[in-house]
Amino acid sequence: MTRTSEGEQAPEDVLVALADPIRREVLAVLAREGDATSTSLAASLPITRQAVAKHLAVLDRAGLVRAHRAGREVLYEADLQPLRRTTRWMDTLATQWEHHLNAIKDLAEGATGS
Amino acid sequence: MTRTSEGEQAPEDVLVALADPIRREVLAVLAREGDATSTSLAASLPITRQAVAKHLAVLDRAGLVRAHRAGREVLYEADLQPLRRTTRWMDTLATQWEHHLNAIKDLAEGATGS
DNA sequence: CGGATGCGCTACCCAAAGGTTGCACATCCC
DNA sequence: GGGATGTGCAACCTTTGGGTAGCGCATCCG
Numbered sequence: 340m341t342r343t344s345e346g347e348q349a350p351e352d353v354l355v356a357l358a359d360p361i362r363r364e365v366l367a368v369l370a371r372e373g374d375a376t377s378t379s380l381a382a383s384l385p386i387t388r389q390a391v392a393k394h395l396a397v398l399d400r401a402g403l404v405r406a407h408r409a410g411r412e413v414l415y416e417a418d419l420q421p422l423r424r425t426t427r428w429m430d431t432l433a434t435q436w437e438h439h440l441n442a443i444k445d446l447a448e449g450a451t452g453s
Numbered sequence: 454m455t456r457t458s459e460g461e462q463a464p465e466d467v468l469v470a471l472a473d474p475i476r477r478e479v480l481a482v483l484a485r486e487g488d489a490t491s492t493s494l495a496a497s498l499p500i501t502r503q504a505v506a507k508h509l510a511v512l513d514r515a516g517l518v519r520a521h522r523a524g525r526e527v528l529y530e531a532d533l534q535p536l537r538r539t540t541r542w543m544d545t546l547a548t549q550w551e552h553h554l555n556a557i558k559d560l561a562e563g564a565t566g567s
Numbered sequence: 568c569g570g571a572t573g574c575g576c577t578a579c580c581c582a583a584a585g586g587t588t589g590c591a592c593a594t595c596c597c
Numbered sequence: 598g599g600g601a602t603g604t605g606c607a608a609c610c611t612t613t614g615g616g617t618a619g620c621g622c623a624t625c626c627g
Contacts, residue, residue, distance in 0.1 A: 436484035
């Protein structure tokens, strides 16, 4: 059933999921060619079906894919919302940190100037 | 010397660097309190100086910090530019993928409708 | 019904990541 | 000069992550 736990996708999990090149490729394939099963994905990738399943589990934990059962196969669908949310989160962080850095730089210049 | 190789920070490296909670914390401390050494950072963190140095090496590879030698100590400075560049990269990816997904959805609806 | 196809799960393997200790070397400062 | 402080580096340990193989079970379809 691959867990599909509700609501628990922190931006941290998205970063971890996206840090792996194969998982990025899985997402890309899912976006390019639509829903797919672990078996069909394994055909386009240099790894086995079981390995793909593990990556899909990581992507699922991050909320980047969702699983739908269709008869005997399980289709995975990409969901880009957590990705968008994560970019916003990172941008906010960057802005915060830049503020801190600027404040520090101003202090340093003040000290030098006096 | 920590390498400080020029120009080679791919967005992938930034993702890997940011995937670790301790490295995010290191960046946060660097932004909040300004330049710091591996030794001083280790004081605020639950790990040894050497472990911090390894994390700083990863951050350096991603271009997120730069090292400056000052006498016998080495100060690390945060650089948020690669972070900004990475968020833009991710956003572009998200847009591309969403386009693909929409195209696929349109096709599916067309097929259903005919 | 019975073979083929697809999934889930477990055990297992190997490499890499994160962490520590220990020590040699440079630098500061009394 | 010589102790204190800070860094760099190498060896080593342990955990985790990515990957495979094997098997049991459900589902499809001739």
